[in-house]
Amino acid sequence: MAKSRKSSHLSSHASASAPALVAAPPATSVAAARSPRLALLIDADNITPAAAAPLLEAAARRGTVAIRRAYGDWTTTNLTGWKDRLHVHAIQPVQQFAYSTGKNATDGALIIEAMDLLYTADLDGFVIVSSDSDFTRLATRLREAGKIVYGCGERKTNKAFVAACDEFVWIEDLRAHQPPHQSAPSPSQAMKQDTKRVRGQRLPAGPSKTPPRPPKLSGEQVKALLTRAVMAAANGTGWVSLSLLGQQLHAMQPGFEARPFKSLRELVSQAGYLRCQRVPDAPGSRHYHLEVRLVSELAPVARDVARSVRAAA
Template identity: 35%
Template structure:
């Protein structure tokens, strides 16, 4: 029996939400065995309370790092140093970095240069350099919860709440001690805000529409290049092979666009002819290419 891939999970607790840890571990369980689990932060801060509540039940070792200089986050350096040490001593097959901080981009590149896969987990606003550097980057709010269902939350089709209810919700969401509200730039405010974010998982954004998908030039170019590279002489490419082409050149994951599978996203773009839908031999072909191999105008 083949040994499962060994994964080192390193969490930037100062720059990630604890509410999605079950989703992260669930995703990693499909990729291999997460035998190294560490979370970095200054655990004396009240803003990390949400993380403290999930560390032990998920066998995550907290790594204490005091803020040695005001306004500086020393946890990032500690995480990076440990990652390089783990790389050259334990030699895991992959790393999982939980953060939305682009400062980790050089670290990701170093790990990949030494043969390790890097799976990034962060929010949708994570800078593109960090996302692109990863083997695969997953937007946490796009992933399903541990139950396999998306977190409860409003969708594009939901009716707007009555004005009175919206006002009440807004008051509850923004309620904070008077002393905190008067100093929006203080550490207390940031701590209170982070605690609130960790306590309630964000609702997943609605699935990208056909217009949004086709308007994303980078995505369209990536899909078309992958289909072209995987196509046979007649222009048809198996979806599985298309996925392999994409994973070899990009950190793309269809769930970041709200689609569980690549096949569903390809269908949604309406840019490709599709055959054997839902079957193991499902294949796609660029709609610009006719059956005789000549090109037709862009849709």
């Protein structure tokens, strides 16, 4: 009997002195907080090397660029301009010989490696840089697998490839926002320009071969698109953050631009059919984000609130 009392006393003392176990945070919290991991795959045969720096900047704003690869036949002189930029931006060149004339083997190599990465790499999305419509099916397949797909190309890019991406970025716009020292021509281009002389005088520059910008949406078209986007992305109160609104706009129209405004923030701030408010990121935080809602929905909401107040009284 004494032994049983002693053992029970010891067990109760041990349980009282033992530290309480604290549940570990769910593993998903760490994954949810991390920046999206992206693979940047560049069709070097199809993209100018001057776009390398702005491309990486644009990709870095959307996540962590874990993989950087450029595909092409590096034994030819066509990619000389790219070779100067590979080591500067830590881009891995992938060699693909042109086995036959008129066939683009580079596209096939990029597609095969993208599918390999889909199943072997820990990635959240892909950035496909090309103006070639051959990557349309690749973009849709990656999205079917639950990956985010960002496209980037020149304005000559086929509409099918643009629509297949979650968001499409125009290279001309990226280069237009570069500082002057970054947009300088490569040494080979500068040499060609210097040799264009007649009797010691430089020839005037020829007409630009840059494809024309797509037609700007009318005010009513922009209003209709923004209205649909706000209604699709808004929460139960009718408000939607500016970042979510931007994602919804690009999902509905991947090539959407806020022209002639400098940014989407400026566009919504000056749109009379939208109401904007600054909301702190957290209670007591000094950092704010912008939220938007339709003005046309404010009157019905106010009316419903007034009815509720009168009914409660």
